[in-house]
Amino acid sequence: MKYVRFRKDDEVYFGVLKGDSITQLDGDYIKGETRPLSTEFALGEVEVLTPVVPGQVIGIGLNYELHAKETGKPIPEEPMMFMASPSAIVAHETDIELPSIDHRIDYEAELVIVIGEEAKNLKKDEALSYIFGYTVGNDVSDRDLQKKDGQFTRAKSFGTFKPLGPVIETELDPNNVPIQLKLNGEVKQKSNTNDLIHDIAELVVKVTEVMTLMPGDVIYTGTPSGVGPLSPRDVVEAEVDGIGILRNRVK
Structure with missing residues (x-):
């Protein structure tokens, strides 16, 4: 599974990437279990961020x-x-x-x-x-x-x-x-x-x-x-x- 962190309209989201479509998740996949929401984004319409913000x-x-x-x-x-x-x-x-x-x-x-x-x-x-x-x-x-x-x-x-x-x-x-x-x-x-x-x-x-x-x-x-x-x-x-x-x- 491909996880992606992205920005859309000045908001940061977490999602799962399939092809060129991102299904939004209800939270940060690194912090614990998440579930998919009904919201989807086209990959070309968002800004892809680093998939994680590491402490080390x-x-x-x-x-x-x-x-x-x-x-x-x-x-x-x-x-x-x-x-x-x-x-x-x-x-x-x-x-x-x-x-x-x-x-x-x-x-x-x-x-x-x-x-x-x-x-x-x-x-x-x-x-x-x-x-x-x-x-x-x-x-x-x-x-x-x-x-x-x-x-x-x-x-x-x-x-x-x-x-x-x-x-x-x-x-x-x-x-x-x-x-x-x-x-x-x-x-x-x-x-x-x-x-x-x-x-x-x-x-x-x-x-x-x-x-x-x-x-x-x-x-x-x-x-x-x-x-x-x-x-x-x-x-x-x-x-x-x-x-x-x-x-x-x-x-």
Whole structure:
């Protein structure tokens, strides 16, 4: 099922997307059970928002073997975690703003986990049951600041650096799904999550060993090889089969 959060006439709604039609729900799907209402909206008549407003944004670095190799870094024995500011989250069709055209600022297509229940110290056989669903992310990163700082927070937390959406899909095999990214219509990244070094359940387990995850928190699960720089006026499209295309323009 595809869940979508959207705005119509200055009001924010939650709904289920089927084709190009949205059936409104009576509340926030992240906060608990919801029921469909009789109200329907055409997708083209609404503004699609981020499908969730996370309290915490966790990222995983170097989680595809070929990406680790292209950076010249060793494959992590455990998931390499970092945090980014929730204020960096923006929606499908929102502009990405580059704070400096002199810095190398890269795109990174990613499958994103959306947490559905409070989670702490989970075991691997139960981890997937704490996930509400999955969406698409673009982990935009300032490489100059990443290298300068020796850690990721500043490089990945600028406003608009974490596009997310357009929907949350609840029926997906997260460990075997194609992922790709197009830049101005040209495929730059193309892989499958079956190439993840640390699979989805393991990521949730390792994160919850460190911190408590709450409903709506998100985990960016890592990017395949083929990362590259963004430039003004670029159009970048991250896609995960079964979820959809997250499209953003570079301002």
